[in-house]
Amino acid sequence: MNTLVMYPSHQFSEEDKKMYYILTDDFPYGSKLFPAGSICYLNEQTFLHHISMGSTRFWRFVMVEDGSVVTMDVESLQPLNEKMADFLLAVSNVHERLNCFLDCQLLDAAMKARVGQQVFAELNHQTFPGVIRYIGKLHKSPWPSGLCPVYFGVELQGDGDGKGHCDGTYNGTKCFKCKPGGGIFLPFNKLQFLPMPEDTKLKEVEKLDGIQEMPVKVGEAVGFYLDDAFTRGIAMDVYKEGSTWMVKVCLEDEAIMDGFRIIPMDSVVKEELLLPAFEIEADSGPQDRLKCKRSESETEKETKPPSLDVNSMVQIDLEKGNSVTGTIRWVGCLPNTREKVAGVELDEEKGVSDGELQGIRYFSCPPKRGLFVKLESCQPDMRFQTNSHTPWESLELSGPDTPAVFSNLPPLRDEMAVKVLSGRMRGIQGHCNSCYMDAALFSLFSCTSVLDSMLYKPSFPPELQVQKILRDKIVNPLRQNGFVAARSVMDLRHHLTEKGQCSSFATSEKDPEEFLNLIMHRILGIEPLLKLQSGRLKEQECYYYQIFMDKQEDLVVPNVQQLVEHSFLSSDLKLVEIPSCFIIQMPRFGKEYKMFSKIIPSLELDITDLLQDSPRECFVCGDAATRECSACFKDKMFADTGLKQYCDPCCRQAHSHYQRKAHRITELHIPEEFHRAFCQGNRRVPREKLELFAVLCIETSHYVAFVKYGPEKENWMFFDSMADRHGDENGYNIPTVTLCPEVAKYLEMPVAALAMEQPRDMEGVAKRLFCDAYMYMYQSKRMALYK
Structure with missing residues (x-):
């Protein structure tokens, strides 16, 4: 022992x-x-x-x-490495510590964090904005290892002001300076790190001891007294000279010296921002005239209609007040014309061609979707333009397109996921049958990093462009702002159309597995997620698993664990290795037929007995298993769940019954290392379990998603990319993310009671999770380290 x-x-x-x-x-x-x-x-x-x-x-x-x-x-x-260990030691809960290590992006962001960086801090189950003022150790190492936990000293701001625990002092040592109750020390797992500004001078300014916010910044209008006269100007530079901060000011009166003065910051008073509030006189000096010209050019830029080119989404007014929408596929001059013409692929079958005109093909699209019109007749699709009267602030901030975010951000979890993602105009905005892609992308990237390898895998043109759109215009904006405009997804769909040689990817409804197979396999070429072995046949590789099984009369309301085990057993399948991501498609055919009216989500999927050549446990006595019997799986005398494997004595005893003597028994292979450890006294068979992180559901041809954003049974959110709509044909869809803690009530309900529950009587959106499940997504954070 x-x-x-x-x-x-x-x-x-x-x-x-x-x-x-x-x-x-x-x-x-x-x-x-x-x-x-x-x-x-x-x-x-x-x-x-x-x-x-x-x-x-x-x-x-x-x-x-x-x-x-x-x-x-x-x-x-x-x-x-030692630095990682120091940061991880600050996380006192070992299970959270492991999750932080497996979620490598969060740990990486913590190790790259700098003093002056903006963060969101979790305090008493609430999230507050703040600024990092200190990164380091708070005491000497208490262990012989020499490791010492690293903590972050944060000055709370906004709603968190005054809710801290200190003034930057820890055990009598001054780590940073802030007002009493404004500071707190936290491990990195309690922080959400925001990208640092690119301006290196601003970084230095934020590190200034004793000054939490600079009084004057570059570009701001300032005033100061010069020879007893109040003088105005613009701050052109802010820098430190010895121990004194100085401001270089461009003077309003250019007759003074060379138009610049260096003034100590203590002597400068900030007025208003330079543009647009700083008024200019018509007959001022050349510098002012230059500013006037700049202002005029900006006004002109604002009033000038946006330029239209290939891949621009447009609307075209036809006769009798009718209008159509589509995407420009070609721009140029037709024979015998001087005006620019646009070849447009329409969203509906209201065109006259498939991209061919007078025997010449200019672009390709489905029949009756192509239309050639004067470019000047095209207007930007108003559904994707900023409307000053739009009540949704998020849409206004996003404008006609989601701004690219080039900082790599970790997935959202727990309170941060609720704060960033929940609400109206949140998630991924749907447009033109995009729900299959919206739901799949939200599921795969909002609250987990298990497939982030898709975003960072080395790629080459033209695959690189697809990867950039996915990473910088969809995933990172979703994780930073909680919203992705429809144009970003449409951009991805157009590129998938080109690379997938399928002209309908940008317009028609598809299934999630078709999209996942295209982007993972044919475009990005990532390693297959699953490796399966069936008997002595050749090993198979795939990206998702479709459950095939005969109707089981004894399974009225099955859970996912039961369905997977039945399917693997009936197909004689084993997993060759533990998958980092296991995507499972439910036994249903088309959008109408469902084999089961309800399916219970298994929050954990135990794949120990589904692995090939893996240590197993005798289901009778718990000893190391040496035999497996597939026939016993369906035997009514045994439990109705779990594959059946035995040690030698239990196998002989179970099959001594005359009804089981004809069973075919398979010998299991026990790894030599495990057999040696088992003989030395470590009589424990490790269980391999995957964690459920998302479920895709479909009802009446529309896909939605449920995402698990935290460890508790209540931590579910529901996403619908087309939950509501603003306006009619010229309007736009309103994506919505809602919390659905009511799911936990039905997860804890006895199977018999759940079977009797009428879908129409189920609370909230729980009915859709239990009755409309199409695809379950499981992850192994540990195996994701190798993928």
């Missing part, structure tokens, strides 16, 4: 370089359990010895937090 050994701290010299690791699975050792997320280390010499000797996978590690020495399987550990 394993025993816990305590070694004196001097056994591992502090001068030795240490190799740090984090435990990714719970690990029982003797009478103690080391939970996943625990951090351990060994010195570099020991590490090199193991490598050079080619020793077994079981090495001895020192646990950071209690100094105990434990023999562990290196397969259950992930390496850390």
Whole structure:
């Protein structure tokens, strides 16, 4: 039996370089359990010895937090550098710590964070804006490892002002300066990091000791006294000279010296912003005249209609007041014409061609969708233009297009997801049958990073353009602003149309699996998510799994676990490896026929018994399994869930019954390392479980999504890209994200009671989750590290 050994701290010299690791699975050792997320280390010499000797996978590690020495399987550990370990140690809850490590983007953002950076801080289950004023350690290392947690000192702002715990002082040490109750110290998992401004001078200004907000910034109108006369000008530069901050001012009266003065900041008074409030006299100097010209050009730019080109979305007024909408596919001059002509692919079958005119093909589109008109007859599609009377502030901020966001942002979780995503005009705006793509993208990227490899995989033109649109115009804006305008998705659809050789991707309704297969396989070429083995047949690779099974009379209201096990068993399938993302399509055919009226979402999918050549547990006694019997899976004498595998004694006893003597028993392969560890006393079979993160649903040809944004059963949000509409044909769709905690009530309900529940009586949107499920998405954050 394993025993816990305590070694004196001097056994591992502090001068030795240490190799740090984090435990990714719970690990029982003797009478103690080391939970996943625990951090351990060994010195570099020991590490090199193991490598050079080619020793077994079981090495001895020192646990950071209690100094105990434990023999562990290196397969259950992930390496850390010292900086990562310091940041992770500040997260006291080991399970949250592991999630922070697996969500590598958040940890990476924390390690790159700078003093002066804007953040959102989580405090008492609320989120407040703030500014980082300190990054570092708050005390000496209490452990022999030399590691010490790194915390962030944040000055709270806005609604959080006065809700902090200190004035920047910790245990008598002044870490930064702010007013009492304005500061707080937090680990990085309680922060959402916002991108730093690009202006390096502003970065330096934000680091100024004792000044939390600069009184004057470049470009602002200022005033000061010069020879007892009040003089006005524009701040052209702000910089530090020794210990004094100076402002370089462009003077209003150019007759004074060379038109510039260097003034101490303490002597400068800020007036109003330079443009547009700083009024200009008509007969002022050349500098003022230059500003007048700039103002005129800006006015002209504002009144000038936007230029139209290929891929512009337009509307065209026809006779009798009718109008049509579409996308410009070609611009040029036709034979015998001097005026520019636009070839437009219409959203509806109101055209006269398929992109061909007088025997010459100018572009390709479905029949009766093509139309050739004068370019001047085209107007920007008003559904995608900013309307000053639009009641939705988010739409006004987005304008006709979602601004690209080039900072790589982590997914939204917990309170931050609620703050950024929930509400009207949130999520991804739908347009022209795009719901299949809107729901899939929102599910895959809003609250998880499991497929972020799609965004950063090295690509080459023209695939690179698709990746840039997906990353910079859809995913990053969604994670930063909570809203993506329809034009960004339409841009992606046009590029998919070109690369997928399918002219209807930008206009017609598709299925999510068709979109996922196209973008993952044919365009971005990412590694298949699933590797499956059926008997002795060749290994198969795919991106999602379609459940096929005969009607099971005993499954009235099945859960996803049962459906997957039945499907794998009936097809004699095994998973060759643990998938990082497991996308499962439910047993339904078309949009009408559903095999089951309700399906219960399994929040965890246990795939231990679905893995090929993986350690198994005897379902009778819990010992290591050596045999598997598929016939016992359907035997009424046993439990109605779970595949059936046995150790040798239990297998003989179970099959001694005359009704089971004809069962075909399969021998299981036990990995040698596991067999050795099992014989040494570690009698525990590790369970491999995937976590549910999203569900796509369909009802009457319209796709919506449910997304799990936190660990609690109530942490569900519902997304509909076309939940509401503003206006008629010339209006636009209003995407909406709503919280739906009522889902938890039905997840906890007994199966018999849920079966009797009438869909029309179910609260909120829960009916759609349980009755309209089309595709379930599961993830393994641990395996995502390798993909």
